[in-house]
Amino acid sequence: MASASLPGFKFKNPSLQQHQNQLSVRTRGRRKYPNPFIFSFSHYPQLRLVLNPKLRYSHILLTRASSDEFGAVEATPQPSPSSETEAVKRNSPSSGDGYLSLFVRMLGLDNxxxxxxxxITALWKYAQxxxxxxxxxxxxxGCxxxxxxxxxxxxxxACEAAAGLLRTVSSVNTYRDSVAESGAIEEITGLLSRPSLTxxxxxxxxxxLWNLSVDEQLRVKIANNDLLPAVIKFLDDEEMKVKEAAGGVLANLALTRSVHGIMVEAGVIPKLTNLLKTDMEGSKIIRKEAKNVLLELAKDExxxxLVMExxxxxxxxxxxxAYKSFRPVTHSWPSLPDGTEIEWNSSGHSRYGASELLLGLNIHDKNSDLEEAKTKAIVGRTQQQFLARIGAIELEDGRKPQPESxxxxxxxxxxxxxxxxxxxxxLGLDDDSAISRxxxxxxxxxxxxxxxxSFKEAGAIKHxxxxxxxNSVSVRSAATHALEKLSISNDLCHxxxxxxxxxxxxxxxxxTDTSDSLMEKTLNxxxxxLDPGKEMKSKFYNGPVNGLDKSSNTSSINGTAGLAGKQDDTPLSVRGNVLDSKIIFHLIQILKTxxxxxxxxxxxxxxxxxxxEPCMDTMMAADIISGLNAVFQQRVLDGMEDDIDSQSPELSAIEAEEAGLAISAASRLVTKLLDFESFLHAINSMHTTRLLRKVLKSNIxxxxxxxxxxxLVKLESLSGSHVDPENPIKMEVTIYQKIPRLIEQIGTSFSPEAQEAAxxxxxxxxxxxxxxxxxMVAAEGGxxxxxKVIERGSGRAVEASLAILYNLSMESENHSAIIAAGAVPALRRIVxxxxPQWMQALHLLRxxxx
Known part of the structure; x- marks a missing residue:
């Protein structure tokens, strides 16, 4: 091996000075690696190979062969660029390939x-x-x-170098699938599940994983793996770079909407929102990634x-x-954001006017302290107005504002x-798009x-x-939608x-340009x-008015200030006059169409x-009777036969609920209007009764x-005669309304007294x-x-239940249901x-x- 001549490599005497070029490659989100490439192989003690590839930034790596033991090689100063270029030219690609093949062979399991x-360390450094x-x-x-x-x-x-090489290779789009198909995701899952890792x-x-999650198909694989909980867990890691990497993986996963449910179930929202609410140094990247994930998740209603919770x-x-139109309002006297003014007496002024600028600093009475919501509203308003004044309201993390587009x-x-x-x-700006959003x-x-x-205290209602x-339809629609949501609260509705x-x-x-959506929100x-029962409720209502108790409207705070509220003393007749003939005609048209x-x-x-009373003539002129008849003739009831004895059609749950609510409101309106002679004489009692009887037998x-x-009962009593002597209205009401209601009360009531009475x-x-x-008792599942009543009811309830079951047993088609309900063992125990009821139980058993 020592005497072999390999192209592209130099073998020097161990006593000669060692030369090596130092590599420093900077990669995204990772530290520098200044250490030289030094490799000693136990199977080749005489050989030290030094690779000399053409690297990024024209770095040259020089190594030598030596027969001494494993050890570090001291680095020498880098050669000049001209000498590096000449060295690259002297090395052919074939020599580099032969050198790499040795490293790849050394990855074998038998080494x-x-x-x-x-x-693997050499390959990782080379790949950089x-x-x-x-x-x-x-x-x-196979590498x-x-x-x-x-x-x-x-x-x-070894794990760090292997994961680093996979990270580097997967950064190239061409090789990302190869890395994933080789089982990288599964092995990384096992690696990250270890109890202790560096x-x-x-x-x-x-x-x-961050690189692999760029591919949409691989995102689904990562999310459906046991890997997702581990990635979320690393958001709590002490090392910021680990947090940032975990946030990057989650940001890529959030780009695929199909995995949002898996991410939410894994608990990603609380973890990410905590990162945004916590002020951490050097956390700009993780905060950005957390915000990106949450914004993607927030696209789902x-x-x-969940994010806002x-x-x-x-x-x-x-x-x-848009903020250039902002003009802060200057107050001669301080006020809360919701418009509530502070009333000051002559002794309430401070020497330098600080009491007007710093609201609440002179309030010492513990019982008069502002509520937390009011305090937050004041602080929030001050901070946002300050940012708007200096033009930094949308400058985050010290960055320049993004383009307006x-x-x-x-x-x-x-x-x-x-x-x-x-x-x-x-809401106070001049930009229509900004206001509507x-x-x-x-x-x-x-x-x-x-x-x-919170919105009420911040002054949103007035705006x-x-x-x-x-003038803008979109602004009106958005404002109406916001008021509709706020009016859900009874206090805010006032x-x-x-x-x-x-x-x-x-x-x-x-x-005329009012859309159906805007009309629905307005009517809401x-x-x-305009709740018909509101007047009666208000007589017993003693809740807060304008956020304060009624008694506090005239009180002062520590003898120097008081909050002036606005009470709702508008009489019913004045509010009723707002609805003139034109709007009444419009409301009746809604009933029809x-x-x-x-x-x-x-x-x-x-x-x-x-x-x-004065509105009755207007309603009659607008043909309110036709509107009511239209409500009673719902589209979902069109499949019903004209015969009142026919069975009601099968209605879907949603359609039945919506139709039932509309019919119930219209029936209540008719019941109230029957007190007026003009309406009573104008209505066709026979036709209206037929429509209501059909509704009564439906599946609403x-x-x-x-x-x-x-x-129906009121129509029958006022008409003076039965519409159908053979089928009186009261009997139909009993069959289709009273009996089902009693059966429901028997089966669902938690009160033994109410169950017994039913x-x-x-x-x-x-x-x-x-x-x-x-x-009807049998048909309604009674x-x-x-x-169940005869098994554990009171004595009077058991006696009444036995009597009902005995009547039901007179028809043989009910026998199977009685037996299936478990009546036989219960009856035997009573006998x-x-x-006291053993004779009744015996008759029923027979x-x-x-």
Whole structure:
């Protein structure tokens, strides 16, 4: 071996000075590697080979052969560029290939582990020379497989070098599939599952996954593997580079929507949101990756809520130009962001006016401290207005702002205090696109009471009500959507009404360009404000007004200041006059032509209006009877035969629920309007009764039939005669509304008293001997809950249940159901116990085929 002449290599006497070129290759997200390439092989003690490939930046690696023991070789100064070029020219590609082939052969499983470790280290360093070096390595088939096998090594250095080589090779698009098909993902999974790993091994392994996850198909494989929980766990690693690599893998995985569910189930959202909420030094990269992942997940409505539940708010990036229109309002007296003013007396001024600028510093009464939501609103408003004034509101991490074109659809995530204040600030700008996007974000973020109160304290309600009169349709639609979400809260609904929101909402309904979506949201708000039962509820309501108790509106804070609230003292008649004839005509038109959802809301508003006598003539002129008949003739009921005795059609659950709600609201409206003579004389009682009887026998939810039954009974009593003497309305109400309700109460009630009362009432109905009633009990599944009553009910309930089951047993088709419900063992126990009901149980046993 010593006398062999190999092209491209120099063999020198061991006593001569050793020369070696030092390599320093900088790769993305990784430390520098200044150590020289030195390799000693136990099988070749006489030989030290030094590779001399053409590397990136024209580095030359010079080595020599020596027969001495393993040891480090001292580095000498780098040669000049001209000498490097000449050295490269002297080395042919064939010599480099022959040298690499030796390293690849040394990766074989039959070689010494130390030789394999040094060979993989040499290949890793060589691969860092650039794509040409990687191409040369990939010419040797089986090199990647042998490299992946080294991931099982007990040596940390071997694992680091193997993972590093896989990372470098997988950075080339051409070889990424080859690395994955060789089982790299599976082996890296096993490697990362080890209890203790060095930081270098973790970094190289996760960075290899980072490169592999660029491929969409490989993302799915990584996400469906046991690897994902391990990657998420490394977000808590002490080493920042490991965190950054894990964040990069997750950022790539988030680009594939099909894996979002797996990521969320693995608990990625709490981990990433914690990184954004925690102020860590040198964490710009991981914060950026965490934000990218969360923004991708937030594209789904459900996952967006999960992100915001962790304390972040989705805020649109509107660009620096939009904030140029920001003009902070100067107050002669301090006020809260929601507009509540601070009332000061003559002794409340400080010498230098600090009390006006620094709100609350002079408040010492512990009972008068501002609530946390108000304090957060003040701090958030101050911070965001300061950033807007200095032009740094969208400058993050000290970077320059992005081009305005990239801001059009961009979003960022902010902690809820800053996010709420930023959104409210955007509502005050002049950019229509920015305003509509901010209002839409407010609607998305108003998913719980905490966030709704936060927006109220930040002053969003005044801005949103003002925007209902905006010239832009998109702005009006977004503002209406936000108010709809905020009005879910009863307290905020009162505040929204106090801002005179009814007028602009009604005006929007009158516009011809109002879309169905905007109309639905508008009707939602109006139906909550104009709730027919609201007047009665308000008599017993003593909750907060404008965020404060009613008693606190006139009180002062420590004798120097007080919060002035605005109470809702608008009388019913004044609010009713807002709905003029034009809007009443429009609401009745909705009853005739719109979807069941809109019909329900329109009927509720008309019921509110119908309470006042002057509106009755307008409603009659608008042909409200035709609108009501249209609601009772739902499209889902068209398959029903005209014969009232026919069976109801099968309705889907959603259609039945929507139709039932609309019909219930319309029936309630008819019931109230029957108190007016003009309506009573105008309505066709026969036709309306026929429609309602058809609805009563349909498959709409049972709770929606209550007002239908009440309306039928009232129509029958006011008409003075039965529509059909053979089938009176009261009997149909009993069969199709009362009996199903009693059976449901027997089966679901947790109160023994309520269950007993329902069984006794049902027995009273059955004892009248109407066959249809008995059949309805069996058809509605009443046998099973009745058998449960005789097993563990009270004495009176057991007696009534036995009587009902005895009547049911008179028809042989019910025998199988009674036996299947377990009645026979229960009856036998009653008979053997010789209890008060043993004779009834015996009679029932004799009727059954036992």
């Amino acid at each position: 010494d582990p130390r030789d394999r470790e040094q060979a 020379g650039g794509k040409d070096c990687i191409d040369t390595i990939m010419l040797f088939r 990647i497989n042998l490299t992946i096998n080294l991931l099982k090594s007990d040596s940390s250095s 930081t270098e091994v973790k970094e190289q392994s996760i960075c290899a 459900y996952y967006r809520i 962790e304390g972040l708010v989705l805020v649109p990036m509107v660009g620096a130009a 990239s801001m059009n659809q961009g979003y960022t995530l902010l902690p809820w205090m800053d996010g709420v204040a930023r959104l409210v600030l955007i 901010a209002a839409q974000s407010i609607a998305d973020a108003s998913f719980n009471e905490h966030m709704r109160i 949103l009500v003002r925007l209902l009169d905006h 505040l929204i009404e106090a801002e005179d929101v009814v007028y602009p909402l009604v005006n929007n309904l009158k516009l 708000i109006l139906s909550r404000i 719109s979807s069941p959802c809109l019909q329900r809301k329109a009927a509720s508003i008309l019921e509110y209006v119908g309470i006042t 939810p049972l709770h929606n039939k209550d007002w239908v039954a009440a309306c 069984v006794v009432e049902l027995n009273g109905i059955i004892s009248e001997g109407v066959v249809d009633c008995t059949r 046998i099973f809950p009745l058998v 053997l116990s010789q209890g 009727t059954l085929p036992t």
